[in-house]
Amino acid sequence: MTDVLMISGLDGNGIVVEWTKVKTLGSGSYGQVHLAKLPNLVSGDHLLAAVKSCAYPRSDSIQKELHILRQFQDSDKIVKCFGDVVSLKNGVTVYNLFLEYDSSGTLRDLIRRYGGNTSEPAVKCYIKMLFEGLRCIHAKGYVHCDLKPKNILVFP
Known part of the structure; x- marks a missing residue:
């Protein structure tokens, strides 16, 4: 649209x-x-x-x-x-x-793009980035209460 x-x-x-x-x-x-x-x-x-x-x-x-x-x-x-x-x-x-904004979309988009099959090194990379982001959030005293693939942006 x-x-x-x-x-x-x-x-x-x-x-x-x-x-x-x-x-x-x-x-x-x-x-x-x-x-x-x-x-x-x-x-x-x-x-x-x-x-x-x-x-x-x-x-x-x-x-x-x-x-x-x-x-x-x-x-x-x-x-x-x-x-x-x-x-x-x-x-x-x-x-x-x-x-x-990044045109790569969300983690949900990425999962769908690859039919749920992603290489182990790629998964490790995304999990590491996710944990680093969460550590940053927690260090400021916040908790992300709506963590799901649709709410996680993917950057190259």
Whole structure:
């Protein structure tokens, strides 16, 4: 489903941010996830991001996610958060959280791609990365309560 759309919103500092919704990637209990192009203020180019969007009154859990992810900005084991924007769509206030995106997909996608058959060295590599990420999360006093292949992004 491709639905390219330019969206404007305000970030936490009251600055207008424009981004382009490229397509819908999926949905969850909180709202939808979209592939988006964001302006890269450093290079002047664009970067791809996954955007979690939901109606503002239902955005408490996503706003909490922003607060938590900001504590991991220096970690290469945890998905990067690029910030948040509040926008207006058809008269509804929408909260948008911008996250790191990689086209490799999730661990569930990888398992499906290989029909459940993955080499032992590859499995060891993914498990090591998973444990390193969990160690990082636990070191900050958090516990991941929704750990499943669908929620684990795979990066090359």
